[in-house]
Amino acid sequence: MAANQTVNKPSLKQISLSEETLMGLYTSLLRVRLLDERLRKLFRQGRFAGTYFSAVGQEATTVGPTYGLRDEDIIGPSHREIGAAVTKGLTFNEIIAQVFARSTSPDKGKSHPCHYGSRPKGVIHPASTVAGQTVVATGCAMAFKIQKKDNVAVAFFGEGATSRGGWHEALNYAGVHKLPIIYICQNNMWAESVPSTLQAGIDRFADRAKAYGFPGVTIDGNDIVEVYKTASEAIARARAGQGPTLIECLTYRWYGHSEIDPANYRRPEELEEWKKKDPVVRAEQLMIDLGLLTNEKREAMVEQITAEIEDAIKFAEASKYSEPEEAYLDVYSEKIPVRREES
């Protein structure tokens, strides 16, 4: 990537992150990229039903804020957060079984292919109504404060979601009560076919935080180091009782809103420009420049991750769909009966 080659090679000291952290971040990015691209292909081959929301191009915005969270910290994702799910520790088996809607999926096939979640890993299985989990995650943060725990919540959403009333109610509350929450706005310039300029009358979505009395920052969302560091500081402040932060990550989705959207409302040059800022390639270059990665090592990583993905696909495809009667389960606790139809 000639475009990203720097004259002065960076040093670990300048970056002030450990080798282990950098390798961890890079590994997560690579796992997410390979998984996401593979799932797109599977959808195109008709191997699973419904649709698929790819997050390719946006990986750093989800990996950065999630890496380093504890299991007890909660994340409230939206529909494009496969990167957060993987980084928070959901297994490929869980994710691919979800996509294939099988009985082995965490939701047993009830919700939607991209609604990844796990209670033990602290990932709220999302609803589709955008900004829904922003509100709910704020509620988690409210509870952490009442419980006097130093857990944090991280809410992920697109710039489009910031137009919803519920989103504003949540941020307002978090500001009043200095809740331990970090709001990650993935500004990928588009909400389906609607450009961000029709979404808000301000240039910077981070400015919305001003109205609620806490800091808002806009950063390069395709720079994993910047995202990780900015989020880590915000998380530390939240844990210390210093309240929320809104982080606007500038990024871009490479493909359609979902796999059935050809995205022909965008200019091809726009995509080409953003592809030059590929967050995975940039991280790779950094790792190579720092002497932490070689081409051979990368190849070996790709091979190992790919094998893991293929195993998980086999697992999911070999799993059965839930029995129809599963439809009656998990409506209520066991104490409340569901009316069943005669069969």
Place this chain on the structure above:
Amino acid sequence: MKTTTYIEAITEAMAEEMARDERVFLIGEDIGLYGGVFKATKGLQERFGVDRVIDSPISEAYIVGGSVGAAMVGMRPIPEIQFADFITPSMDQIIQQAAKIRYRTGGQWTCPMTVRVCCGGDVGGGLYHSQINEQWFFSQPGLVVLFPSTPYDAKGLLKSAVRGEDPVIYFEHKRLYRSIKEDLPEEDFTVPIGKAAVRREGKDITIVAYGLMAHRSIDAAKALENEGISAEIIDMRTLLPWDRETIYESIKKTSRAVLVQENTKTGGVMAEVSASITEDLFDYLDAPVTRVCGLDVPMLPFAPPLEHFFLPNADKIVKAVKKVMEY
């Protein structure tokens, strides 16, 4: 005559009303250049401009509430809710403003607005892209609730809604968008609000349905015919206010009724229809009024076997009819 799909009928109704009446405008998500996620508004922004076909931010409360305000001062808005599942943020505006503005102001303010709601299952949409929520609005006096099942009705009812003086929640079933066509007259026509349609005449039993289930009921009636059972099919078309007369007339003739609804059973439209039939026609009935509905679980689970299990279909309707016939 022109062969027209259900979705084309909707597009044409909007285009013709916009051409006829400059007060008519559209607002919704992705409806402009993109033409809507299902292409219901295709070509309309190009033709009528950005002031009359407005790409909204993701703000359902505003899409509807803003339309209420515009309607109050002389416009004829047609807001679009991209998926019925996402109508929830606008409930406050629909229930507290649209449904009550006339009542609470002694008739001084009115809300001639048509909310188009894309809804329905049997499309592999899962829990958040299959919902229908007609029953929430069905219980709200002040609202009109429409649910066409054919291209003719889709076009004619949408025009009646736009030309009317009341707030209308207009459900369009996404499974029907491209799966049914019919020849429509070239000249202007409307379908009256509040009138059901007899889709098929029969003498043994009355099947009442609407939306996708009207089609499933016709399929069932065809199967039943082979077994010597003659079913009359009534398509409600307007849910609020619903057409008692047509339904009652049929049941007085057949003395038996099966009511079919895609949505969950408890508290649904057919619960009301059933209660009314029992109240008003008890002496005419030869068997219990019986419902075939979606299951009483969240509408609706994603995995194909679960979706199939949830939804009423022709087989389930046939089975219920036979049971009622044997009673």
